Amino acid sequence: MEISVIVPVFNEEENLPELTDQLISVLRPLKKSFEILFVDDGSKDRSAEILKSFSQKYPEILFIRLNRNYGQHSAILCGFHHAKGEILVTLDADLQNPPSEIPKLLKKMEEGFEVVGGYRQSRQDSILRRIPSYFVAKITSKLVQVPLKDYGCMLRAYKKSLVQAILSSEEVSTYIPALANSYASSVAEVPVLHSARRRGESKYNLLKLLHLNFDLMTSFSLLPIQLIGIAGVIISLTGILFSLFLLGMRLIKGSEWAVQGVFTLFGILFFFVGLQVLAIGMMGEYIGRIYQEVRRRPRYRIQEIVSSKREGV
Ligand code: UDP
Ligand code: MG
Numbered sequence: 001m002e003i004s005v006i007v008p009v010f011n012e013e014e015n016l017p018e019l020t021d022q023l024i025s026v027l028r029p030l031k032k033s034f035e036i037l038f039v040d041d042g043s044k045d046r047s048a049e050i051l052k053s054f055s056q057k058y059p060e061i062l063f064i065r066l067n068r069n070y071g072q073h074s075a076i077l078c079g080f081h082h083a084k085g086e087i088l089v090t091l092d093a094d095l096q097n098p099p100s101e102i103p104k105l106l107k108k109m110e111e112g113f114e115v116v117g118g119y120r121q122s123r124q125d126s127i128l129r130r131i132p133s134y135f136v137a138k139i140t141s142k143l144v145q146v147p148l149k150d151y152g153c154m155l156r157a158y159k160k161s162l163v164q165a166i167l168s169s170e171e172v173s174t175y176i177p178a179l180a181n182s183y184a185s186s187v188a189e190v191p192v193l194h195s196a197r198r199r200g201e202s203k204y205n206l207l208k209l210l211h212l213n214f215d216l217m218t219s220f221s222l223l224p225i226q227l228i229g230i231a232g233v234i235i236s237l238t239g240i241l242f243s244l245f246l247l248g249m250r251l252i253k254g255s256e257w258a259v260q261g262v263f264t265l266f267g268i269l270f271f272f273v274g275l276q277v278l279a280i281g282m283m284g285e286y287i288g289r290i291y292q293e294v295r296r297r298p299r300y301r302i303q304e305i306v307s308s309k310r311e312g313v
Contacts, residue, residue, distance in 0.1 A: 001033050001034070001035060001084040001085045001086070002032040002033045002034060002085060002086050002087065003027070003030075003032055003033070003034040003035075003085045003086070003087050003088075003089065003106065004034070004035050004036075004037060004079075004083035004084060004085030004087070004088045004089070005023060005027070005034065005035070005036045005037065005088075005089045005090075005091055005099075005102070006037045006039065006076055006079030006080065006083060006088060006089065006090050006091070007019070007023075007036065007037065007038050007039070007079075007090075007091050007092070007093050008039050008041055008072045008075035008076050008079070008090075008092070008093065009038055009039065009040050009041060009043060009047050009051065009075075009093045010040075010041040010042070010043055010047075010069060010072070010075075010093075010203050011043045011044060011045045011047060011200065011203065012043070012045075012047055012093040012094060012200055013043075013045045013046045013047045013050060013200075014199035014200050015093055015094055015095050015198075015199050015200060016047060016050045016051065016054070016093065017050070018095060019093055019095055019099070020036075020054050020058070020061070022095070022098065022099040022100065023036055023091075023099045024036075024058060024060070026099045026100050026102055026103065027060070027099075027102070030103060030106070034060060034085065035060050035061070035062055035083070035084065035085065036058075036060055036061045036062070037061075037062045037063075037064060037079045037082060037083055038051045038054075038055070038061065038062070038063050038064070038093075039064045039065075039066065039075040039076070039078050039079045040063070040064065040065045040066060040075075041066055041069050041070060041071070041072065041074075041075040042066050042067065042068040042069035042070070048063075048065050051063045051065075052065075052306050055306045055307050055308065056306070056308050057308075058308075059307075059308050059309050061307065061308075062082065062305065062306075062307040062309075063305065063306040063307065064078060064079070064082060064302055064304075064305050065302070065303045065304045065305075065306075066078065066300045066301065066302060066303060067301045067302070067303040068301075070299065070300040071208075071212075072154075072203070073174050073175060073176050073212075074174075074299045074300045075300070076090055076154075076176055077166075077167070077174065077176070077299055077300070078299070078300050078302065080163050080166065080167055081167060082305070083163070085160065086159070086160050087106065087109055087157055087158070087159060087160065088157070088158045088159075088160065088163050089102055089105060089106075089155075089156070089157045089158075090154050090155070090156050090158075090176070091154065091155050092154050092155070094197050094199075094200060095195070095197075095198065095199075096124070096194055096195055096196070096197055097118060097120070097153065097154070097155040097192055097193065097194055098193055098195070100193075101118060101155060101192040101193060102155075102157075104190055104192065105118065105155070105156070105157040105190060105192075106157060108157075108188050108190050109157050109159070111188070112186065113159075113186045113187065113188040114158070114159045114161075114162045114184040114185055114186050114187065115156060115157070115158050115159070115162060115180050115181060115184045115186075115187045115188070116156065116157045116187075116188045116189070116190060117148060117150065117153060117155075117156045117177060117187070117188075117189050117190075118150070118153045118155040118156060118189070118190060118191070118192030119148070119149040119150035119153055119189050119190070119191055119192065120150055120152075120153050120192065120194035121191045121192065121193065121194065122194065123194050124194055124195050124196040125196070129202075132209065132213070133150075133151075133152045136151055136152065136213055136216065137149065137150055137151045137152070139217070140178050140216060140220070143178075143217070143220040143221045143223070144178050144181050144182050144220055145182075146181040146182070146184070146187050148177075148181065148187070148189055149189055150189070151177050151178060152177075153177075153192065153194075154177070155192050156177060156180075158180055162180060162183055162184055163180075165183045166179050166180055166183065170296065171219060171293065172292050172293055172296075172297065172299060173215040173218070173219050173289060173292065173293075174215070174219065174299075175212065175215055175216040175219065178216055178219075178220060179219075182220070214285065218285065218286060218289055219289075224282060224285075225282055225283065225286060228278065228279045228282050231275070232275065232279065235271075235272070235275060239268065239272070242268065246264070246265075
């Protein structure tokens with residue numbers, strides 16, 4: 001098998017027929033053996049039903065159904081696990097990145113890169129969605145030490161050996177593009193088309209996005225917790241200087257002044273208390289994640305696998 005295309009699907013019933021048509025009509029003319037793995041991430045609509053019928057209609061389609069919603073990245077990992085191709089391509093189901101861009105990625109892969117990522121040329125998402133992405137790309141580039149224009153675009157191609165490395169890292173919180181780049185020896189980026197979502201709506205709300213970005217930050221660095229530490233040191237130093245100042249003023253101006261300073265002290269105290277709560281919260285976040293990792297729970301559970309070719313996989 002030369003190419004595996006992996007598509008995570010969560011409530012995308014309106015997009016699936018067109019997506020499947022486009023995928024098949026893009027991949028068949030390439031004259032390479034390929035498979036399409038649809039991983040249904042616990043959809044509540046008719047997605048699973050539709051995909052199941054497609055997998056019976058097209059021999060190239062493998063349908064995997066997870067028993068509930070585990071998130072886009074877990075769904076992709078499940079797809080990686082079952083893919084047989086030498087090159088693995090990930091693609092969103094919402095047609096924002098058209099399947100017609102896949103050959104472009106494959107062509108770039110032929111130059112010998114281990115990962116080829118798409119970057120969304122004229123990204124058609126709201127400004128509120130784009131600003132965080134800009135910072136995420138900048139920070140991730142620093143943390144992973146592989147500068148990329150776009151870390152959020154999921155239209156990407158990976159070499160099989162690299163995917164093996166990703167699969168062997170048994171982390172629970174994963175952000176695949178960053179994890180891949182941290183192992184890859186050569187990475188390339190090609191511009192890809194991006195359009196607004198025509199049907200259905202974004203599956204990410206603010207909370208899910210925050211969670212994903214925190215996964216990204218905490219799994220690649222200790223930066224957030226180190227920042228707290230540094231802030232702590234700076235604030236304690238300022239605190240000491242300030243106390244010396246208060247002491248000095250009291251000696252010079254007498255106790256009268258010190259009594260009026262009580263409120264200043266309250267101010268400082270609240271500041272410290274706030275900082276401590278923040279630090280505890282931050283540590284809690286890390287400890288929570290450590291707890292999740294040590295439990296070593298499986299990242300997903302498969303409910304069924306349907307394919308007209310690969311029976312009983
Ligand atoms: N998705 C998924 N599980 C989730 C959320 C999203 O499998 O919990 C899939 C979704 O069906 C789509 C892709 O991940 O194929 C990207 O989601 P979406 O387009 O909503 O993200 P956005 O484009 O807003 O970043
Ligand atoms: Mg989308």
